Amino acid sequence: MFHGSRTGLMGTGLDVLMIGEEASLLRTAWERIVAETGRLHGMFNRFDPSSELSLINRRAATSPVSLSAEWWDVLRDVGQYHRRTLGYFDVTLRDYRKVRLDGKHRTVFFTDASVSLDFGGYAKGYALEKMRKILTASGIRQALVNFGNSSVWAMGAHPHGKTWNIGVVHPFEEGKSLKTYTLFNHSLSTSGNTATHTRHIIDPHQGTYSCGRKVVAAVCGNCVDAEVLTTALMAAGDASAGKITAAFRDVSASDIFNLQSNLEI
């Protein structure tokens, strides 16, 4: 067993627990995970003026910006998710239709100078998918990856069980959990407001923050799906939830917890 822990990646902490006998193999896998996550941290960092994302955000409203192969795939991917989630998952946080992709020249252009891309509800899922590939390539079959509590990848099963059983904590009542999910090669993503962290998810249709006492959890076979789905369900009203979820394949569970707390905050 090997436990690696790092903070300062994508604004949160990363814990990877790998099950296996060969210590050097596990350590090498951890080192590769740290290197790759560090790279993705830079790639999705819109605050670093030298990142490709910063360049896109600065220039794409003036003239089309050429994209690397990876960025081209990511922007196409988030466009598809935007359609699948009825526009509730939106990396522009306002109106993704103002982002124009040109497949012939592999460029991106913003039709409005106010457009800026933010991958807050996507990047951790993307990173988990990359970590899953590193773990698989390293021959590891059992692992639990916790990326900032909100994004979990459970590979295989707990060494003494048939699944990994992970609970979602109640954000307003200490010691209580909302639900426990049984995971086997699943990603568990959680999104919500806490007592100290409110108003961070925006409804792109209304331009208003989700500020209710709401927590959303989803279990999917794909880490990006889980990440995107919870972000969209958090922004959308409960009425659209069924329709959004139905557009995703391989969803084992998706729950919306509308919480009433006795605690006044």
Next chain:
Amino acid sequence: MERRSFIKEIGMMGGSGLLVGAFPWLYSCTPEAQKEIRGEKARLGIIGTGSRGMYHLHHLLTLPNVEIVALCDDYEPHLREAATLCPKAGTFPDYTGLLSMPEVDGVLIATPLSEHARITVDALKAGKHTFCEKSMAATLDDCLEMYRIYKETGKVLYIGQQRLYDPKYLKAIDMIHAGMIGDITGIRCYWYRNNDWRRPLDHPSLERKINWRLYKEFSGGLMTELATHQLQVGNWALKMIPDTVTGFGDIVFWKDGREVYDSVSLVYRYPNGINMTYESLISNKFNGLEEQILGHKGSIEPEKGKYYFEEVKPAPGILQLINQIEHGIFDHVSFAGPTWVPETASKNQGKNIMENISQTDGASSVGAAGDGSLELVDAFCHAVITGRPADRLVEEAYYSSVLALLGVQAMEEQRIVKFPEQYKIPY
């Protein structure tokens, strides 16, 4: 903090025996030592009843083991003000008269810096136990002379370095020496306030007498009046003395005829390569005051009573899971939830060194409440009764005073000053 609770606090900080081992000058604050002097009184004379003298006098009047028998000041209004609080005390315009009083066991000196050495030396030679405000003296030779006479006479000498009696500093240094923040890699001391550092005058002719802090003839300015407190913390934390200092100072804002700098920036370099920076500015109070002790694992801000770790410990859920696996248990763990946002440098609120921390914004130029000053004068009264000097206290004060003076020298001569060998004492 109440006197009794300080003694209790000392007891709770890992047992008084342990603590006194590390900070021997605290012996007089222990419950055992307090028993020794029950019912006895230290008979004190106060020399200098200006703002700082009065601050101490107010503290002394709350203590059980002291009687103020004499007062001295060469400025009549100050002497009169003190006398109204102690009507039975003899009053003297000249300290030699006070020193000749056989019923005076000890003296507390709160005069301008330039007077410290002469009065302290005369008091010790007259057989009086002596408390002298910090800094020790205005010159290196005077500091050494005070130390020499202290050792020669065997009398008690206390210097007003109240951080040595401030519970949050004691606890912070204890944590540092226990390795909690790892290896010390840097020290940042600063004191920022925004005021002219002047006292009101009854008559313009009193300018140099009342505002002595602003004139080189009497004072080393920010270095001797503020920095000594903070430089002492650096030495205390590192258990060593810097061997080099350099820096710059100037009068950048208060161009009102004063002679001492209102802005200073210095670097003190320790033999192991660690730098202690010192900054003070009295035309901007944004940063307040602090002595940040920086280690490879964490940081301590004793003035705020806070400590901070560099790395945040992994999520408890993961540790729980590891524990389960190691014990062959399969169970669920709950840690999933909205993104955990770690404390970053700007957001890291830190943890409190201890409960009930009294803080100061550093704006007062007289003294703050709960900063160890009361405990310091209480300890002095104890020592006056027992005649037992406070181990290591003078050494701590000596080096912080000397470092302040070397800093002044480095700034005035605009050069790198090495610590002169002839001014080294056992530390």
